[in-house]
Structure formats: structure tokens, C-alpha cells
Amino acid sequence: LDTTKAGAVIIDRKHSKPAMPVIRVDDPYVSALQTVKIFYPEAEPRLVGIHPSAVIAKSAKLGKEVGIGAGAVIEENAVLGDRVSIGPNAVIEKDVVIGDDSRIHANVTIRHHCKVGKRVIIHPGAVIGAEGFGFAPTEGRFEKIPQVGIVVIEDDADIGANTCIDRAFLGATRIGRGVKLDNLIQIAHNVEVDDHTVIAAQTGISGSTRIGKGVMMGGQVGITGHIEISDGVKIGAQSGVTKGFPPGATIFGYPARPIMETKRIEACLVRLPELLKRVAELEQALKRAKEDIQGD
Amino acid sequence: LDTTKAGAVIIDRKHSKPAMPVIRVDDPYVSALQTVKIFYPEAEPRLVGIHPSAVIAKSAKLGKEVGIGAGAVIEENAVLGDRVSIGPNAVIEKDVVIGDDSRIHANVTIRHHCKVGKRVIIHPGAVIGAEGFGFAPTEGRFEKIPQVGIVVIEDDADIGANTCIDRAFLGATRIGRGVKLDNLIQIAHNVEVDDHTVIAAQTGISGSTRIGKGVMMGGQVGITGHIEISDGVKIGAQSGVTKGFPPGATIFGYPARPIMETKRIEACLVRLPELLKRVAELEQALKRAKEDIQGD
């Protein structure tokens, strides 16, 4: 602090007050990040007005101050809440409902009947509500099972670019409140991701799996179908998860195990070539010892 | 069955007839799934009519009852069969051919000269026929090799959302009849996927690899280039496949091995820390034994 050229600093409330202008807060890291909102108030301005090239069905219902970009398509009976923003060339299919203040970016596709909450952000290229991967094996080929459910995305969720969330077979694939999904994620049919869970890029979750609240996953994780991940579980990047773990567990690896177990195994793996040598030496030594004894 | 409130049930033909209305079938699971088609006949209705905002080249040839969504682009000499449906804002480039009853969803891109069979479904955001990843190393940089082949997708295939199938360097990247590809899959140039193979999400297949008939792959599998996967091979999720295996083999792991071998190794891995300790104890015991003998 003695050498900074800054005019003011954000410091932890617990620190003593230095001889310069300060803002004392509980969490300086978070507060520093939040100042970005002050310096860049218009970082992501809402779209204003409806572009004449947008194609909007007569039966669609638009709230107040809705913004719709060029070439966007809003199909029959879609309902857009107040201040909703639909990016250029996005496609909102029939009977979709989008809550107030949500922002759908360019080239997104939201398929028919899906429901999006308030203040949701869906980044470019994401596909919401494509048919789930459901096929019944029939005489050496696979017959499509119609996927007649929907996707429900709750308030304050954030869906990354080119991420795919499939519609349910029956019922709904559900993304809970405040869930943050990074880019290129795959959420299969009938998955439920509970509130405030955060998932990094390129992770895939197989059908009918239920992810608890406040779960954190690294990137490129794979989770098998029909299992339940407890609240607060943390999963390391690239893990392959095939079963549940207790709430709050930190797991990692392929297959995923409690992280300390995986770390212990990894530490041993490096010693494996040496271990093989030592066992061979033991065998030789024992053989010689036997010969010595028999030679006695 | 004694307690169900259902008005009728679907049961295995082999079971004795209970005291309520039943439909007796060979495979109750498959038949139950198929009833969805009866209860939701219009789950995925075809697009009807050509939206005035669609841009269709004069030289394009359209079959009977073709449906084209708002903002879709059909370029020169494209040929669409009867009852083909092209979703909003999809782009069908020049000289593409699409067979009868195929359905191309919103925001799909099919690049020039690619061929799509009959009854094919391509989900939103998929990219068919992007240039393959071909570069020749030249003086410390990489020079692009034009990719002048195409993609051929045969009848009844199903291509997932945001999946990418690259055009061939020469010839064709081929997706066989009835192949089911899930979302976010990467199929590189000159790959061949033979009939009725099923591949789960986020799997990637490297250039010139040939996948046999009736192969089943889990999600996030990676397959190296220029190899051949035999008919009927089953590959577990997240496996890394670097060589071929006999027809019908079930393989798993990184690197992929016959599944029983991988399971055996995994079971041993958990015991590795204990094994290291046991070997150290053996060494100590042998040392003491030697000292005892020498001490005699």
C-alpha cells in the first residue's frame, strides 16, 4: 500500500486503516470484481426496440420494453416477459415462455413449449429443448422414442454458449435457480440440476441423473445416467462419476473417488515401475535365501 | 397389478392374464415407450408451407409439401425431397441434396454439396460439412489443405444438436443408415460410421477412422485416427481408444482395454497404497530374516 499509485483501495474490514482513501469491505476480492459494474455500467446493454426484420407470430405475447434483434424468429403463442431481449437470428419456437428481464443471445434455439424464468441469460448458439436421445432397440436397429416433455430453466440461471439442454421424455428437464452452466455442456433428457449449482465447460450429464444444490463441477466431467449427486459435492475436472457420494464430498478421478484416495493412488502410480523391480528382487532374494538354507 | 389404478396394462406375453384389461406383447418396455406416439401424435409436427422471409435460390428444387421456416436460406441448386422440413434460420448451402421426409431443425448449417438421405433428423445448431482439420506443416507454420470432399448422411440417421461432421479431404465422410449421434459430437474428415451405430454425447472420432455396424459408444469417448472399430463393439464412456478390438468386444478405459481387464486393474489400484506398504514390510522381514540367519 505504501507504493501504490491508486487513488483509493478496497481492503478487508479487519485490516487497520492505512493513510489513504479506502473502502473497507467484508470480501475485498468480490467487492473489487463488483466495481467493474460501476466502471462499465453498459457492458451488456439490453436490446431496445423490435427490428423490422424480426419475424414475430401474431399470437405471440410481448411484455413491456421487449427488444428483438434482426432476423430473430418468435413463433406462435410464445410469451416474452417485460424487458426480455432476444438476440439477432435467435429462434424461439411456439408456446415458449420467457420471464421478465431474461436475455437470449444471437443464434440461440429454444424449442417449443420450453419455459425460461426471469433474469436468465442464454449465450449464443445454445440449444434448449432438442429431443432427448431416446431409442428403443428393435430388430437390430433403433426406433426413435418421441420426447414429449420440456425444459424448465428457473430464475437467474446462466446457460453457456453452444450448450445443449435436451427436453425430457416425459415431464421436464430442470435447471434450478441461479445455476451457472459454462459453454459446450450437455444436459441429457430428464436431468435435474438443483439451485445454485455451477458446472464448468464441456461437462456432460447423462439422462435422468439428479444433481443436488450448490454442487461444483470442473470441466469435461462425465456423469452416468440415473444417479444422484448430493448437495454440495465438488467434482474435479475430467472426472468420470458412476455413483453417488455423501453431501459435501470432494471427488476426483476416472472413476471418481474421494479426492484423497485418488491422490494417494496417483502418488503410488509413479512408484509402480520401481515397485515391480523391488518385488522381482524380493523373489530373487527369497529364492537365494531358500537355497542357502537348503545348502546348509 | 392388484393395486394399480391404471385402466389397462401392457404385460409380457409370457405372463398369465391378470383380472384386468391387458395388452400382451413381446417386449413391454419397448411397447410402453411406443404408446407415447399414440398419446402425443403431434409431438413433432412437420413445418407446413414456406415462410415468406425464407430466402430460396431460384435454381433450388423443392419437392411436394416442403416446409421452410422463417429466415431459412436455401442456396443455388439445392434439392429438397418431398415433405422435407427446414427449420427457421437454418442454412442449406448450394448443391446440397436432402431426401424425402427429412427434418432439418433451426440454426443448422449444411455446407455445399453434402448429401442427406430420407427420414433423417438433424437437430438445432448441428454443422454438416465444415472443412476438415487438414494442415500441412510448412516452415514452422501450418498450411491449409483444401477439403474438397463431402459428407453423406444415409437414411434414418439422427444427428444431435450442435454436433459437427466435417467434410472429407477427398471422397466422403459417411454416416450410415439408422446411425444415431447424440449432441456435441465431433466426426472428423473421412470418418465412416456404419449402419445402426449409436454414439452418445460429446464423443469425438478422429480422421479416417472407420466405425463398424451396430457399434455402441458411451459419452465423451475419444477415438484416434486411421483405425477400424469392428462391428458390434461396445465402448464405455470416456474411453480413449487407440486400436481395434475383435467384433462384439466390450471395451473401456483410458487407454481402452477389454472391460474385464480394466475392471481388474481398477480393483487393484485401490489396493496399491496397501501393496506398497506390504512390499516394504516384506523387504524388512527378509532383511531381518537374513540377519537372523547370519546371526546363527
Add this chain to the structure above:
Amino acid sequence: LDTTKAGAVIIDRKHSKPAMPVIRVDDPYVSALQTVKIFYPEAEPRLVGIHPSAVIAKSAKLGKEVGIGAGAVIEENAVLGDRVSIGPNAVIEKDVVIGDDSRIHANVTIRHHCKVGKRVIIHPGAVIGAEGFGFAPTEGRFEKIPQVGIVVIEDDADIGANTCIDRAFLGATRIGRGVKLDNLIQIAHNVEVDDHTVIAAQTGISGSTRIGKGVMMGGQVGITGHIEISDGVKIGAQSGVTKGFPPGATIFGYPARPIMETKRIEACLVRLPELLKRVAELEQALKRAKEDIQGD
């Protein structure tokens, strides 16, 4: 060569001249690939003219001979260099700058303020400049941190289909000159990929990591955040990289290690079940030996 029906062949300059027309070169493989350019000069012709359905803001600046496809959207103050080609339904947001001879394919999204160099190719469905995945944990939920930086893609880069490159939190996410990114790749905020690096499909690079020059990565690699990969490092497919390695190192595995180390461990893994048996036998033998000695 004695049996070929070819009218002429390309051979290594070092070989003696056979009795037929030849072209003698330094690298026959590269030269053979390059002949494709001669036989297919129009493999990827530029778009010519501006389609009347394209939506171009009045404040956008277009260079000479720019081609813009049907339904493409060019927002306020965007600048397109000479001979730039924008595919159908692509979206170029406000204040984007694209250099001469670059080619942006169908359904691409380039978000506001991003900069693209000369002769860059961006394949269909790619998303450039989506907001990075930045959230501050606050009272059991996650608060969005505005991402106010940009993406800079330098000359001669090639960006694969449906690949995502996130904008920086502050500053720029940078893709260097001649970098080749395959399909479905995730580049997180503030990553830097230096010149002439080549990355295969479905690889993901976490935030603020710096990749050196001339690095080569296989597909489905995952790289942790805030690390530095040295120049010329080669990374095998599906590796999980959690730390740096010296320039030119070849690394592989999960976690990534020098390739010879990983191969050595893999070779030992196969012998692990047998090793456990041998150790149990040693323990038995030692126990018997002790009994024998005590029995003496």
C-alpha cells in the same frame, strides 16, 4: 512406380529419376496435398455481393468486394476489410473489426468489440466473445462478474465449427497468428494461445492459461486455469494438464506426465493383478520360511 497407371508422380528430390514424368520436391506428402489447390481452385469460393436480406447497420464500414450472405446481421460501427465474406445468418455485433480476406461462415456469432485479423477463417456455429464464466460466490449463490474485455484473433487463424472463445474479464483473450483450432473447442476468458499452435477437437482451456508458440494438442485435452504451457510442447489426446512442462516436452495422461513416464506406468498397470498375486505368494513363502527356521 513400375505398376502405376498415373501419368506423372511427385517424388522426393533425393530419389533417382524413374522412367516416367516426375515432379521432384522436398516433401512429397505436403506437395501432393497442395496439388488439391490446383485441381479444385474453387473449393471454397468467396461470397460475392451483398444479399438484399442481409441487415447492415448504416454506421458499419465495408471494404472493397465484401460478400455478405442472406440473413446475415452486421451491427453498428462494425468494420469489415476488403474481400471479407460473411456467411448466411451470421451475426457480427457492434464495433467488431474484421481484417481483409477473412471468411466468417454461416450461423457464426461474433460478439461486440471483438477483433479478427486478416485471412482468418471462422467455421459455422462458432461463438466468439461470449461472456466468460465469471461468478463471485456471495451468500450461497453466485453473482455474475461483468466480462468487459474482448477477443482478439490474429491473422491466418482458423477457428473450428461450434468452437467457443470467451471474451476476457478485462483486456483480451488472444488467439495468435496462424493458430488452428478444430471444432467444439472451449477457450475460456483471458486465455492466450500463441502463434502457430494447433489444437484438436473438443479440447478445453481454462481461464487465464497461457499456451506458447507451436504447441500441438490432441483432442479432448483439458488444461487447468492460470498455468503456462511452454513453446513447442506436445500434448496427447484426452490428457489432463495441471502444471507446466519444459519447452518441447511431449506429455500425456491423466494427469499429464512426460509421455515415457505415462507409458511406463501403463505397461506396469497391466501387470498389477499379477503383481498382487506375487506379493501374496512372497508373504506366504516368507511365513513358511520363518516357520521352517523356527521349526529347526
